[in-house]
Amino acid sequence: MASNFRHREILELARKEGKVTVEELSKRYQVTVQTIRRDLAELTGSGQLERVHGGAVIPSGVVNIVYQQRRRLNARGKTAIAKACAKSIPNGASVFLNIGTSTEAVAQQLLDHENLLVVTNNLNTANILAANSSCEIILTAGVLRRSDGGLVGGLTAELIKNFKFDFSILGCSAIDLDGDLLDFDDQEIMVSQTALKQSRQVMVVADHLKFKRTAPLKICALKDVNKLFTDAALPENLQAGCDQWGTEVVVVEP
Numbered sequence: 001m002a003s004n005f006r007h008r009e010i011l012e013l014a015r016k017e018g019k020v021t022v023e024e025l026s027k028r029y030q031v032t033v034q035t036i037r038r039d040l041a042e043l044t045g046s047g048q049l050e051r052v053h054g055g056a057v058i059p060s061g062v063v064n065i066v067y068q069q070r071r072r073l074n075a076r077g078k079t080a081i082a083k084a085c086a087k088s089i090p091n092g093a094s095v096f097l098n099i100g101t102s103t104e105a106v107a108q109q110l111l112d113h114e115n116l117l118v119v120t121n122n123l124n125t126a127n128i129l130a131a132n133s134s135c136e137i138i139l140t141a142g143v144l145r146r147s148d149g150g151l152v153g154g155l156t157a158e159l160i161k162n163f164k165f166d167f168s169i170l171g172c173s174a175i176d177l178d179g180d181l182l183d184f185d186d187q188e189i190m191v192s193q194t195a196l197k198q199s200r201q202v203m204v205v206a207d208h209l210k211f212k213r214t215a216p217l218k219i220c221a222l223k224d225v226n227k228l229f230t231d232a233a234l235p236e237n238l239q240a241g242c243d244q245w246g247t248e249v250v251v252v253e254p
Contacts, residue, residue, distance in 0.1 A: 014056060089116075097169050143156075178221075
């Protein structure tokens with residue numbers, strides 16, 4: 001297979017699976033690991049991939065990945081995380097869900113719950129939960145972000161201040177190795193920070209890829225969170241920090 005065709009397939013695999021590895025690609029295309037390393041080097045050099053140990057991922061930095069691509073990243077892992085998170089939510093609870101593909105996955109797993117009150121600034125989440133006839137849904141006001149169906153800004157934050165949630169379920173774009181939760185949009189961060197203050201318990205849903213990415217703005221820290229749901233063991237230092245802070249880490253297998 002010509003390298004340009006292989007490059008296209010490698011990019012599509014990275015978008016779908018979240019990560020590609022040198023060993024798996026070598027077996028898939030029946031070429032040497034040196035050939036795959038050259039492929040990844042070229043894709044990294046053009047800014048289409050970001051090298052990590054053993055392979056590569058879709059890059060991040062100061063601009064977030066396109067929303068439709070994020071939906072395909074590690075979909076199986078997000079579903080497993082969402083199932084575990086949803087099991088922690090009792091019937092009759094009041095819940096806030098912020099913007100993100102991981103929180104949308106949680107919404108899907110809440111369809112069988114009864115008598116929930118869900119407040120969200122995510123049009124996609126509201127549409128998902130509309131199928132649950134016993135769920136009362138409150139969609140916040142705010143400025144519509146067309147790229148992902150999010151409602152953000154000061155008006156959104158002001159509405160959220162009227163509530164006291166049993167649970168806030170938050171996604172983020174990245175988690176730094178010091179435990180900071182990171183994102184790209186200060187208007188979205190304002191909303192998440194307000195929800196955090198208005199919640200009895202805060203849960204974060206974040207797959208392992210969030211620990212390989214970065215973003216420029218801080219939402220909060222894991223020490224401000226009651227539970228983290230993820231799909232791989234944390235780095236040793238970060239797990240030790242969570243133990244010290246009293247943040248429960250729930251690791252699920254996809």
